[in-house]
Amino acid sequence: EIVLTQSPATLSLSPGERATLSCRASQSVRSYLAWYQQKPGQAPRLLIFDASSRATGIPARFSGSGSGTDFTLTISSLEPEDFAVYYCQQRSISRTFGQGTKLEIK
Amino acid sequence: QVQLVQSGSELKKPGASVKVSCKASGYTFTTYAINWVRQAPGQGLEWMGWINTNTGNPSYAQGFTGRFVFSLDTAVSTAYLQISSLQAEDNAVYFCARVEGSGNNEFGYWGQGTLVTVSS
Numbered sequence: 001e002i003v004l005t006q007s008p009a010t011l012s013l014s015p016g017e018r019a020t021l022s023c024r025a026s027q028s029v030r031s032y033l034a035w036y037q038q039k040p041g042q043a044p045r046l047l048i049f050d051a052s053s054r055a056t057g058i059p060a061r062f063s064g065s066g067s068g069t070d071f072t073l074t075i076s077s078l079e080p081e082d083f084a085v086y087y088c089q090q091r092s093i094s095r096t097f098g099q100g101t102k103l104e105i106k
Numbered sequence: 107q108v109q110l111v112q113s114g115s116e117l118k119k120p121g122a123s124v125k126v127s128c129k130a131s132g133y134t135f136t137t138y139a140i141n142w143v144r145q146a147p148g149q150g151l152e153w154m155g156w157i158n159t160n161t162g163n164p165s166y167a168q169g170f171t172g173r174f175v176f177s178l179d180t181a182v183s184t185a186y187l188q189i190s191s192l193q194a195e196d197n198a199v200y201f202c203a204r205v206e207g208s209g210n211n212e213f214g215y216w217g218q219g220t221l222v223t224v225s226s
Contacts, residue, residue, distance in 0.1 A: 001168055034212040034213075036151075036213075038151075043201055043203075043216035043217065043218060043219055044143075044151065044201075044213070044216060045216075046206065046210075046212050046213060046214045049206070049210050049211070049212040050210075050212075053210070055206065055210065055212070055214060056206070056214070087150065087151055089151075089153075089212070089213075091211060091212070094153070094167060094168075095141075095153040095167070096153060097150055097151040097152065097153060098150070099150045100150045100151075
């Protein structure tokens with residue numbers, strides 16, 4: 001099973017700041033990596049697919065990069081609605097999710 | 107528009123069974139597989155597996171074999187998750203999900219989630 005390790009577990013930032021979230025895979029997942037945002041009581045929302053493509057309707061402040069085993073989700077300037085939990089997920093072999101990064105207001 | 111609407115919360119006793127439904131609308135049901143994802147209280151997301159809505163063939167992720175069964179009723183565009191011999195560890199919200207399509211093979215559509223509580 002491919003294990004995805006996200007860091008940091010919690011990230012404390014202020015609105016307007018830049019957020020950088022990491023996801024490392026235990027083996028190469030090529031570019032088959034997605035990012036989701038989840039707010040309390042809601043289903044996850046797809047942000048990024050195939051490592052760097054924004055899903056429909058996702059603002060340009062969200063961007064993804066990486067390939068192989070190391071991936072990054074960047075939020076260029078945090079809006080109040082961006083504070084949530086973020087998960088990476090691979091579909092190279094079966095599907096697995098990372099354990100999540102909580103982005104909280106500082 | 108594409109919608110996945112799940113059945114309501116369930117409260118079950120240990121050892122009982124539960125069946126969660128996921129009704130699809132806004133597209134041809136048999137075009138896209140239905141996946142299931144579990145989220146225990148305060149925890150992360152776990153992919154449980156998927157069912158081919160064209161053939162009815164299920165595929166289960168590690169840790170979700172034996173007590174978990176995916177099924178379909180294509181006549182009403184509905185997928186089901188049945189869990190038998192419920193245990194405390196099955197306390198979770200269960201989501202159904204479908205890929206976005208059009209070259210995007212990630213989960214762009216989700217049900218609202220069904221809370222399953224196992225308690226005596």
